[in-house]
Amino acid sequence: MRSFCRRHAVAAALFVGLVAALAVPAASIGGGTQGGTLKMVAWEGYLEKQWVAPFEKATGCKIQRKYAGSSDEMVTLMRQGGGGQYDMVSASGDASLRLIYGGDVQPVDVSKIPAWKDFYAPFKSPPNNTVDGKHYGVSLQWGPNTLLYRTDKVKPKPTSWSAIYDSKWQGRITIPDNPIQIADAALYLSRTQPALGIKDPYELNKKQFDATVDLLKQQRPLLKKHWVFASDEIELFQNGDAWIGAAWPYQTNTLRGKVPVAELIPKEGATGWLDTWMLSAKSENTDCAYKWFQHISTPLVQAQQAVFYGETPVNKKACPLMNKLAKGSCAQYHANAPLSYLRSIKFWKTPVADCGNGKKDCMDYTKWVQAWTQIKAS
Amino acid sequence: MANDAVPAGPSLGGARRRLSGAFWRHPWLKATALLTPPLAWFGLVYLAALVALFVSAFWTVDTFTGEVERIWTLGNFEAIFSFEDTTYIRIAWTTIWMAAAVTATTAVVAFPFAYYMARIAGPRARAILFVLVLLPLWSSYLVRVYAWRLILNEEGALNWTLNGLGLPDADIGFTNTAMWLVFSYVWLPFMIIPVYAALERIPDSYLEASGDLGAHGFRTLRSVILPLALPGLVAGSIFTFSLTLGDYLTPVLVGGPGSQFIGNVVYSNIGIANNVPFAAAYATIPVVVMAAYLVLAKRLGAFEAL
Secondary structure, X not given: OHHHHHHHHHOOOHHHHHHHHHOOOOOOEOOOOOOOEEEEEEOOOOOOHHHHHHHHHHHOOEEEEEEOOOHHHHHHHHHHHHOOOOOEEEEEHHHHHHHHHOOOEOOOOHHHOHXXXXXXXXXXXXXXXXXXXXXXXXEEEEEEOEEXXXXXXXXXXXXXXXXXXXXXXXXXXXXXXXXXXXXXHHHHHHHHOHHHOOOOOOOOEHHHHHHHHHHHHHHHHHEEEEEOOHHHHHHHXXXXXXXXXXXXXXXXXXXXXXXXXXXXXXXXXXXXXXEEEEEEOOOOOHHHHHHHHHHHHOHHHHHHHHHHHOOEEOEOOHHHHHHHHXXXXXXXXXXXXXXXXXXXXXXXXXXXXXXXXXXXXXOOHHHHHHHHHHHHHO | OHHHHOOOOHHHHHHHHHHHHHHHHOHHHHHHHHHHHHHHHHHHHHHHHHHHHHHHOOOEEOOOOOOEEOOOOOHHHHHHXXXXXXXXXXXXXXXXXXXXXXXXXXXXXXXXXXXXXXXXXXXXXXHHHHXXXXXXXXXXXXXXXXXXXXXXXXXXXXHHHHHHOOOOOOOOOOOHHHHHHHHHHHOHHHHHHHHHHHHHOOOHHHHHHHHHOOOOHHHHXXXXXXXXXXXXXXXXXXXXXXXXXXXXXXXXXXXXXXXXXXXXXXXXXXXXXXXXXXXXXXXXXXXXXXXXXXXXXXXXXXXXXO
């Protein structure tokens, strides 16, 4: 859902995007068969000509695109007809574990991907695509969920997520309309109420989950709106409807120069999203797939996608190339941020019942979705 | 008809003649032959989809694999009508209440407008009014909803005007009030047209007779015009009520925090939670509400006014 919103906003095709995503998503574009054809499920904007065409030319592998509108659509497409209809998928952190546990994707031998060594350490084996030391894909790009505020209205400068639960800003707060937002509240509680014992905001037992849901229910009357599209939030901030809220760097960068805004990672840390290219368990095109893994991980392609899309590459060497493509973009998207910055971010992963303590007492994603409906209706 | 076209070959002509004779002797045969293709289409495409909806409402989903499990259960309906967690009842109630409020509003606004169009305006003015009513329908529904966002938001046209007049901000952007306004605006043409059709059909002689019998304007309106226009109002309300009931974009675009309709819950259960059976179970609520509404509308004679 996060990516679904973002992609269309970036494409500045909000009206069309909305209708298209609710109707039948984009059709695939045919390709040749010489050298093998990779059928790919991806977010719109992830298979752009500027880095796909050189790949096809260099390797002889053709790419067939199928754009998906949501993480769930991606999961469904990868499972369609018993799996094997598509070779690869650019899964977000809230879908990747489902594909791994469902046996839909195969392990990847990262030693065959030289560029992988240049990745920032946290993205080499992140928990949303690496299980028990086995890699099930190659990290692609990421982005943090930051605290965005109007510098002319919100004073003093906020330093904590407590600002978005503060009645001082009643009617001026906005947060994303996405069940995974529960993790943001859980992260805040993990620091402010240590007695609850929250260690991982995606692994919540009943008691921790209920406390988090209660916090969000108390927050609801303070909100101006749950934003659905990135462009929604931009409009809310631009028109003065919202002064403070949870956002992505994309919104901040779009708003800069229009209204006085600033963003920060509050002292409690933040959640973030990380996308991964994965390979179907039934794919027979592994040669081409490994060539793609390598191609998409190289600094230039990493930089191109980061600048085109407005996200952060996982390859350390992409930073100078980003600045060449768009001045200052490396710092803007934190591509050169120190490790301490990366470690302050808890990346999205699908909440599952089994959270490793042997009791299977964690709330799974279905519960999260139900609770989100209840929070909004409270 | 057949006789004029026949003279080709004797055997072919004979077959055609026999067929047309059979149709003439058995009128039911003709009706069957004519109606079978459209009815089959209707049954397969329309009813089969509804039946699939109802059947899958009794299934469940394996939360780990996301696969639909074809085990009969009432669990979905128990969750919806649970007394401990009234979330889904409240959402359905909000939706139905909003649909009723919008219907009442459009009826009140549409009636005088349609009355003027049908009985007072000259042919030229009537044509212009018709164009004005229908013109918004030529633009996308989304464009019109977004236009309202620009009017209602914090620094929008409404607050700008109010401030210019020395009044405080209205502060109704992203609230239920905003949704009510937008719905009442976008569905208004669907109320005006049937009411206009009903009012236009009232013979002048009825109104003259009412006057001759000593009734004043208001009495004529209450005892003659309103009862005769009622089927038109009910017909229009079918549109405004069902369109509001099924909408899920307006709550997303102009609604406030947590404003969600039945459609939003259905959408999030399919699109985010991948729980199609629950979505199907919840989607039966508007179907049942509309079925009841249509039965009531039929009693009030709405279908004669369509």
